[in-house]
Amino acid sequence: MSLKDTLNDTIKSAMKAREMDTVKVLRNVQAAIKKVEIDSQTELGDTAILELLQKQIKQRQESLEIYTANGREDLANKEQFEIDTISQFLPAQLDEAELVAIIKATILATEAQGMKDMGKVMNAVKEQTVGLADPAVISGLVKQALTA
Known part of the structure; x- marks a missing residue:
């Protein structure tokens, strides 16, 4: 099963469980994948999707640092939730x-x-x-x- 299929299945499961925050995050990721596919006019493979997921996480980590430094715990918590949600699609990191x-x-x-x-x-x-x-x-x- 490809990473894109896994993402779609997770969105469906989250919708059935009425986890709308998770659905929102995953749909944003799905939109980013679709944008890259449209721009490059090719279908992304698992390795390209993994790279895109890493970029998505890095963007959110930068935002998390800014929010934490400025005392915006509400926004920092939201970014951390998004990082955790996206991270579930990455393989275990090498030490x-x-x-x-x-x-x-x-x-x-x-x-x-x-x-x-x-x-x-x-x-x-x-x-x-x-x-x-x-x-x-x-x-x-x-x-x-x-x-x-």
Whole structure:
């Protein structure tokens, strides 16, 4: 079952359970997927949808930080609910040790010598970890590995 089908089934279940907040969040995600599909004139696969979900979560995390810093707990709680709702569609995230192992293997495979090869390493690692890790975390670990 594709990720898009899972999303549709979850929306149907939430509608039957009258969880309108969940329905609203998932429909927004569905609309974002549809917008990208229309703009690119292609149907998105699971990996592209995972990337889009990560972007959606990142946007909400940035908003959450702003709301929390400004004392708007009501809006912060709403953003946290949306993050939790969207996160259920992402696979379990890799821990730092697993990421470091993937990065080291990729550096050896690509024969990267230093920071000049960061783009090559990042692209290879991103392909292996789509939806499994935050790209910002990956970037920081790749920088550490290439400068060490």
